Amino acid sequence: MLDIAKIRKDYPILDRKIYNRPLVYLDNTATSQTPAEVVEAIVSGYTRTKANVHRGVHTLSMEATELQESARRRVKDFINAPSYEEIIFTRGTTEAINLVAASYGGAFLRDGDEIILSVMEHHSNIVPWQLLQRKADIKIRVIPIKDNGELDMDAYKALFNEHTRFVSVCHASNVLGTVNPVKEIVAIAHSHGVPVLVDGAQAAPHIKIDVQDIDADFYAFSAHKMYGPAGVGVLFGKRGLLEIMPPYQGGGEMIESVSFEKTTFAELPYKFEAGTPDFIGIAALHKAINYIENLGIENIAAHEHELLDYTTRRMTDEIPDMRIFGTAPGKCAIISFLVGNEHHYDMGMLLDKLGIAVRTGHHCAQPLMQALGVEGVVRASFAVYNTREECDLFLNALHRVSEMLR
Numbered sequence: 001m002l003d004i005a006k007i008r009k010d011y012p013i014l015d016r017k018i019y020n021r022p023l024v025y026l027d028n029t030a031t032s033q034t035p036a037e038v039v040e041a042i043v044s045g046y047t048r049t050k051a052n053v054h055r056g057v058h059t060l061s062m063e064a065t066e067l068q069e070s071a072r073r074r075v076k077d078f079i080n081a082p083s084y085e086e087i088i089f090t091r092g093t094t095e096a097i098n099l100v101a102a103s104y105g106g107a108f109l110r111d112g113d114e115i116i117l118s119v120m121e122h123h124s125n126i127v128p129w130q131l132l133q134r135k136a137d138i139k140i141r142v143i144p145i146k147d148n149g150e151l152d153m154d155a156y157k158a159l160f161n162e163h164t165r166f167v168s169v170c171h172a173s174n175v176l177g178t179v180n181p182v183k184e185i186v187a188i189a190h191s192h193g194v195p196v197l198v199d200g201a202q203a204a205p206h207i208k209i210d211v212q213d214i215d216a217d218f219y220a221f222s223a224h225k226m227y228g229p230a231g232v233g234v235l236f237g238k239r240g241l242l243e244i245m246p247p248y249q250g251g252g253e254m255i256e257s258v259s260f261e262k263t264t265f266a267e268l269p270y271k272f273e274a275g276t277p278d279f280i281g282i283a284a285l286h287k288a289i290n291y292i293e294n295l296g297i298e299n300i301a302a303h304e305h306e307l308l309d310y311t312t313r314r315m316t317d318e319i320p321d322m323r324i325f326g327t328a329p330g331k332c333a334i335i336s337f338l339v340g341n342e343h344h345y346d347m348g349m350l351l352d353k354l355g356i357a358v359r360t361g362h363h364c365a366q367p368l369m370q371a372l373g374v375e376g377v378v379r380a381s382f383a384v385y386n387t388r389e390e391c392d393l394f395l396n397a398l399h400r401v402s403e404m405l406r
């Protein structure tokens, strides 16, 4: 359905050679590449409209402000948020989660309270909550996974008690690819009166997000994983919660009035946007969303799944001692694997020599690695511009590398 050869023309980086071989970029889970039209928005932001937002009456400042605010309205529609005031721009998913942990957690969590995370969380959905533990004696309870990488929903339900105050889980795992039943997770938490944050970093590039359908209280994602620029992310929060939360950082943009005696804060969303934002990156995120929607997120996902199924089948059939971590039905196009006892780092290094970019290590998910009983894994992950030919190059390289190591 998609013309992948045409799509690839928008990514000059894909023509690069690595060790004199064509680059096969399969590290899309870490960050995806950026198409020409998004890069052009960044260039235009610096060469045609650069002026600080919200403070000027001059034309350039008003243009820059309009670019930023129209991006906010675009994000609102992209995730079907009820209003643009509930869209807060951050540096990324990490900052969005830190904002909620520090502001909501700092204000409302007390000694003896419990929060629920899952074992498949990225460190950025673990450590911000642990920082909170320095201020209050908060217990972190952990949802385990089943053998195929699905969350154990019975165990999840059993974690609730009268002390449970918050749930924070990923929509999709950056290692297992598992897509969690976030709507059900939220419904269960709400039946206990508990709010939920959904870390959508891995979902936003592949899955149509509807925060009202999920009924998420908070939803976070990063632009750089969805064909957009680095350094920009989004936090959606329900208005009722954002209104009662204290500011996360202080500074310009987030105030209504300041005196040494008393400072009052700006309305939403600016209360949570201290300092000059990356307004050029935010405008480029607008273009990245247009790009995804023009291609159709379902078409992107269908293409990625075709590559996932093809590659997974051949890896399993052809490579002796192949172990794939995460086989949940409907998973995202992510393959985490090990071959026999070979070290993930050696495999990654040798694959790189053959032009294949995969990621190795713990993938910022050390608790998950412990649960899987491994130190690290190799991860190949797909985006819209990857091709069947690239999968073949990857598989050939994998044959060579695993034979060599054996």
Ligand code: PMP
Pocket (backbone or CB within 6 Å): 029, 030, 091, 092, 093, 094, 095, 122, 124, 125, 170, 172, 173, 174, 199, 201, 202, 222, 364
């Ligand atoms: N959560 C998940 C599931 C992720 O995969 C990542 C990025 N690897 C993050 C959070 C953090 O995103 P960022 O580094 O863009 O803040």
